[in-house]
Amino acid sequence: MATVRLTVAQAVVRFLGCQYSERDGAEHRLIPGCFGIFGHGNVAGMAQALLEAQVTGSADLPYYLARNEQGMVHAAAGYAKTLNRLQTLACTASIGPGSTNMLTGAALATVNRLPVLLLPSDIFATRAAVPVLQELENPGSYDVSVNDAFRPLSRFFDRVWRPEQLPQALLGAMRVLTDPARTGAVTVALPQDVQAEAYDWPVELFARRVWPIARPVPEPAALDRAVAVLRAARRPLIVAGGGVIYAEATEALRRFAQSTGIPVCDTQAGKGSLLWDHPQAVGGVGSTGSQAANALARDADVVLGIGTRYSDFTTASRTAFQDPGVRFVNLNVAGFDAAKHTGVMLVADARTGLDALTEALSSYRVGDGYRTRYRQLTDDWNQVVDRAVHLGHQPLPAQSEVLGALNEMMSPRDIVVQAAGSMPGDLQMLWRAGDAKQYSVEYGFSCMGFEIAGALGVKLAAPDRDVFALVGDGSYLMMAQEIVTSVAEGLKLIVIIVQNHGFASIGELSEKLGSQRFGTAYRYRNAGTGQLDGAKLPIDLAANAQSLGAEVIRVRTIDGFRDAIKHAKAAASTTAIHIETDPLAPVPSSGGWWDVPVSQVSELASTRAAYQDYAQHKAGQRPLIEGGTP
Structure with missing residues (x-):
């Protein structure tokens, strides 16, 4: 078997330069670049490998110098989001604080289902020099490092203690990065001595690999169940999430909406799924949505969620959908999200799922009265927006x-x-x-x-x-x-x-919760009150x-x-x-609610009043919305 002798870091760089994603026949470099900040944990490993690749042309992996480790993970997430999760960037950091600075970015990527590849440096595998600078010693175990904090934040985590483990780790990382149902932060921790260690690698490891990103089709029985629920709907509403955009299903959504007449509201990640001036577009839904969408959500008898994870803002902390018999049909590539609200699970790619629904519901259309209502609500809301801006x-x-x-x-x-x-x-x-x-x-x-x-x-x-x-x-x-x-x-x-x-958002929230914007303004400390309510800071x-x-x-x-x-x-x-700007300037009301608990007892009259308001909204919350058929 032919081999090539490289360090572990050199092997990582060469491997990444040969990985591609493919969807709908179009291929893309999966990881076309690497952000990094070098320190004693990776300067002799990943830094040397990236330099050698540039000088010799042995691998095409451009290096970008970031100024903050958290920031470079955010940049990778922004990159992946823009390219519909078909490509992302790698991020390498030094041992200890350099790597733990990436934790927040890892959480962000995983929460948002965005692929990023993290290559944090780690403690010595040989334990020849312990405790190494910046190592957090654990008296209960010598194989624990700060990088274990990445485990709950990552959709895939591995640590390469020996060179022989690298191929399995890298192939597993690529598998998860290209899985639309599981993607998020992917972490491969690289001990600093192992990064510089040489090994004879099979040349097959560096062959050009294409990772297909699948478009799962709906299971026929699940499609039949979804169609039956939607056919019976009189006041249906579509909630379009980020999955519509990542699946490049916006045109499929437009066709489905026009065919059925069902209005479309969107989440934060889904905004733009249907452009704002389309006759079926009714704006954002939930705590910060439009009054039009939230009015329709309150009365909806069927909610078709497409590519949404139903965050608390989307559901107005489970107060948005108030019809006693409301049912959910959830089209999502991830079964975890499709199962929410005990809805009918339609586990499929957003585009293939919408195409199947459009064909199956070709004879279905909402009533004229419902169309008139949502168009009037949208017209009224557009006037509110015009005044606000x-x-x-x-x-x-x-x-x-x-x-x-x-x-x-x-x-x-x-x-x-x-x-x-x-x-x-x-x-x-x-x-x-x-x-x-x-x-x-x-x-x-x-x-x-x-x-x-x-x-x-x-x-x-x-x-x-x-x-x-x-x-x-x-x-x-x-x-x-x-x-x-x-x-x-x-x-x-x-x-x-x-x-x-100051903090305008939390200041307003604090006031609503009866805490009088405490600690939310950037001010000098006032010698008279002892509080941070003095003059503005310069x-x-x-x-x-x-x-x-x-x-x-x-x-x-x-x-x-x-x-x-x-x-x-x-x-x-x-x-x-x-x-x-003026942080106290008025903004329109969404008509939605957000569950942020208020102190149940207080000597402050403002807090007591806020709690009464909270209790009234809490009474309308539906912790488990029933009625669906998985």
Whole structure:
């Protein structure tokens, strides 16, 4: 058997350079690049291997220097999301804190069902030098390291103690990365001494491999059950999730909606599944959805969920669907999600499932009265949105006006990236998606600091599109370092910094819960009260962005903001736009609820009043929605 002598790290790099994904006859490099930050755990292993690959041409795996380990995982997730999970990036980090910095990114990827490959360095397999610098010793076991924290966060985890174990680990990692029902963070931990160890590898390990990404078709009996439930529906509603977009099933959804007349609402990950101006599109559903979608959800007798995991925001903490006999049909590639709400399980790819449903329900159409109702609700809601985005709020603009102006100034092919704070809720409520990829909001983990790093990955995946990182001051202060990476790589981002001097979302939530916005504003400590309620802090985020290499435009008005967007779109390099908004400006009500418990007893009158309101909403919650047939 022919062999080639390489170190473990060199073998990893060469293997990754030969992996491809395939769907619908189109092949893609599965892992066309590697982010990394080097330290004593990987500088002699993965760093040397990546350098050698570049110098000798032995493997095609470009290296990108990130500035924060969490940030590079966010970038890989943004990359995979943009490319519909057909491609992703690898991330290598040094032992100890370098690797554990990736934990948050791993959780985000797995929660959002996004493939990322993590290659954390690990302790010495030989135990020749223990405790090594940055090793966390466990008195109860010598084979435990901090990387074991990746186990519950990963859809696949392995540690390569010996070179002989590497092929199985790598093949298992690729299998999970390309499985749409199981994908998420995939972790292969590499002890630092093993990375540099040489071994004679079979040349077959480095053969070109193509991993097919399947489109499972519905099981006939399950399809019959789903069709029977849908045929009996009088007030059906489609909930379109991210699975519609990842399966490239937006056209199939459009055909199904038009054929049946069923209205379509969307989740955060599913926004753009059906474009906002389509006659069947009724907006976002749930806690931060549209009043139109939530009114339809309350009365729906059948809910067809497509590619959704039914998060608490989507179901308004299980208060959205109030019809006593409501039934669920769940079309999902993952059986775990298809089984939720005891619905009829239709385990299949979103596109193949929709095509089968369209054919089976060719003679079904909702009644004229129902169509008239949802169109009127949508027309009414569009007027609410128009008012919110042209509010004319003074003296500072409302955040809704900033979002509205951005929406109107962006082309359909531009992409907005967001994740945390008050903006995801306002975006789902107000954004009008003109393209299936225009809206990229990470709201599975809603990770503060994702925005700029995630946008970097989006730009890598879509270099021909303008990418807007929309970030509040709270998230900006969590992680802005990848501005430096965007400048270094010539990957132009447009960073919009919305300054409202604190945590707007949690401030509003705190007030609703009777906690009076405690600890949610960026203020000096007040010597009189002892609280952080003094004057505003003199923080200049625009100057900070400029110091990281971005061109900066400061604006104070919506007209100035529009001009700044024009300038940023014409610019050749990363540009930041800074605008201050009023965190107390009004936003429309979604008509939905979110279950955040309130203190049952309190000496504060505000908390007692909030608890009474909470108890009223809690009474409408349905912890287990019955009536479906698995």
